[in-house]
Amino acid sequence: MRPEPQSSSAKFDVSRAAEYGIQSRVALAGYDACHELTACILAASLSSGRAARILVVGVGGTAQEIINMSALEPLWTFVGVDPAPAMLETAAANLEAHGLMEKTQLVLGTVEDLALDEPFDAATLIGVLHHVPGDEPKRQLLRSIQARLKAEAPFVVACNHYRYAEQPLLLQTWAERWRQQGATPDEVKAKRARIMQGADPPSSEQAVGTLLQECGFGPLQRFFSSLFWGAWVTHKQA
Ligand SMILES: C[S@@+](CC[C@H](N)C(=O)[O-])C[C@H]1O[C@@H](n2cnc3c(N)ncnc32)[C@H](O)[C@@H]1O
Numbered sequence: 001m002r003p004e005p006q007s008s009s010a011k012f013d014v015s016r017a018a019e020y021g022i023q024s025r026v027a028l029a030g031y032d033a034c035h036e037l038t039a040c041i042l043a044a045s046l047s048s049g050r051a052a053r054i055l056v057v058g059v060g061g062t063a064q065e066i067i068n069m070s071a072l073e074p075l076w077t078f079v080g081v082d083p084a085p086a087m088l089e090t091a092a093a094n095l096e097a098h099g100l101m102e103k104t105q106l107v108l109g110t111v112e113d114l115a116l117d118e119p120f121d122a123a124t125l126i127g128v129l130h131h132v133p134g135d136e137p138k139r140q141l142l143r144s145i146q147a148r149l150k151a152e153a154p155f156v157v158a159c160n161h162y163r164y165a166e167q168p169l170l171l172q173t174w175a176e177r178w179r180q181q182g183a184t185p186d187e188v189k190a191k192r193a194r195i196m197q198g199a200d201p202p203s204s205e206q207a208v209g210t211l212l213q214e215c216g217f218g219p220l221q222r223f224f225s226s227l228f229w230g231a232w233v234t235h236k237q238a
Pocket of ligand 1: 008009012024057058059060061062063064065081082083084087088109110111125126127128131132141
């Protein structure tokens with residue numbers, strides 16, 4: 001329960017948490033489809049209809065991972081972890097509204113605060129990795145998740161990839177997406193600055209695969225992509 005001030009989570013303050021549910025759906029076209037498919041891919045991997053314990057890393061904001069997984073697999077239970085207090089609070093409010101607090105344990109802190117002797121059947125890391133600056137901190141996070149999974153457990157990782165500045169067409173398309181949703185030119189500028197703030201996305205799909213491989217996961221399978229965003233499933237290597 002130790003709230004660690006982290007460079008990857010400090011920016012997720014009260015103002016960002018308050019607008020997150022709406023903003024995330026504009027910034028990521030297909031936000032809901034990605035979360036729905038995450039539930040489907042884990043159900044397909046674990047065999048549907050049986051109890052499972054799922055780790056949701058970076059659960060703050062919407063808790064949409066849990067809302068979608070729980071609708072598909074009512075026997076699953078969840079541990080959600082996030083170091084940003086405001087983001088965890090909005091996640092708790094969403095879970096409460098969906099009657100899901102009874103099957104969810106929320107932890108204000110990092111994966112390292114979780115016990116090592118109760119391994120999970122699966123885990124998700126959605127929208128977090130590109131906020132973690134540097135490859136070694138990314139590896140530390142991935143290793144800490146890997147250490148808390150059962151052998152061969154499925155793991156969904158979704159994040160932005162590509163260096164933003166090297167993809168001017170995608171960046172401009174992103175700006176047009178905001179304009180399409182009603183943002184003024186000044187608002188588009190502010191959104192763009194906010195999205196770039198502290199972001200350090202892996203440079204390619206291959207870079208995501210290499211990070212995962214270095215941390216004890218098997219090959220990646222991509223199941224969703226949208227502009228800079230990719231979502232993949234991998235498995236803990238036995
Ligand atoms: C963009 S939000 C994604 C939230 C949610 N997973 C979703 O799909 O909407 C990123 C979240 O990751 C959290 N975060 C940042 N660094 C983290 C870390 N090292 N461990 C766990 N969560 C972290 C942030 O506090 C924030 O709530």
